Amino acid sequence: MPPVKTRPVDKFDRRRDELAESALLTLGEMGYARASLREIAGNSPFSHGVVHYYFQDKLELVIYSVRYYKARCVTRYDAVVRDSTTPDELIDAFAAKLAETIRDEAPMHRLWYDLRTQSMFEDGLRDAITEIDAALEAMIWRVITRYAELAGLSPSVTSPAAYGMLDGLFQQALLAWTTTGEPVLDALTTQVRTVLPLLAR
Amino acid sequence: MPPVKTRPVDKFDRRRDELAESALLTLGEMGYARASLREIAGNSPFSHGVVHYYFQDKLELVIYSVRYYKARCVTRYDAVVRDSTTPDELIDAFAAKLAETIRDEAPMHRLWYDLRTQSMFEDGLRDAITEIDAALEAMIWRVITRYAELAGLSPSVTSPAAYGMLDGLFQQALLAWTTTGEPVLDALTTQVRTVLPLLAR
DNA sequence: AAGTTTTCTTGACAACTGTCAAGAACGGGC
């Protein structure tokens, strides 16, 4: 029974985070299906058996890991929303951040899409994925409403629709990035500059 | 050496199609990673060993199968494009077809998204996926340009952008469909009615 | 009807998977 209350409670949690960080490396490189626990542990300071000391099974590790990552993610554009003072400034900053995160964190993003897709096949993933997806939608909606506000307009689409469309563009860019590389990021930037104004009237 | 030229050339191809059809059943139900060749063969009139008589390996079977399915797919909206005489008629027919295919072929669609995502991890899938994706984009573009034409307008976004956005909405609806069921299709229909007019001006 | 080629099944292979139990190593309190 690992999670006893003796000693610092977070010592245990800190190891979980450490495991999660290693797991994300491997998961982002190989994807959910091909990333075995031995491979994950191999890219960590620990041996493969330790996983079951800190997590009940592989699924719990994966869910914990993606939650651990996405927790930092959902505030990615908050500074942009806060600091922009004109519609165009917001668009440019938003588009730049989108491109930046594809460049810097592509493995994490493709892992996210992998897990989200797997959740259509595997029930155990569904709840966590649904929850994170809702947080991402809210994150995008903050950008949209702020844009509309700065432009003196109001959104022309619902929150889910705005998220769906922008997520589609982002995913498309991510896909192209893994094959084509850098140039697609300019295309993404251009697309966002064209599309965002359509989402408020 | 199976593919010899003796006898009807298509006898061989016909079996491949039959295998593909069975494979699609299992792949659509379990996803790419969890659908084993034994399971695939189990849902077919054949035994597991026959796969390697008609295909070099699992990847070739999967690629052949998804190509086999998508070949029928990329013309799905052509009748809509051809027969619609007003912008609103086109939108309604298009939205209805989108909802219909989610209802009727959800397993095939989630398989498609599964494979497209896996192509970011597995090089062997990349080429086939890229090719199919381009065909899907072209299919959507025919809808968009026809809509603009009927409305006496011209598209306000590029072909990739239009595909990315609509694909995002579709994927979102598919995801919600597997958890929520029927009601999400109305939402999709509404979204398309809102969004399509934004794509021409 | 016999022979030949195509088609399919069976059974095996090596590798890999998640899981778990037994015990070693480590840590701090006496």
Added chain:
DNA sequence: GCCCGTTCTTGACAGTTGTCAAGAAAACTT
């Protein structure tokens, strides 16, 4: 020093995987 709970490693388990070879069955040719 010793003890005891926590932490980690090692090695094994049962099951699954893609692949392939040997040969049975079927189809076709002559």
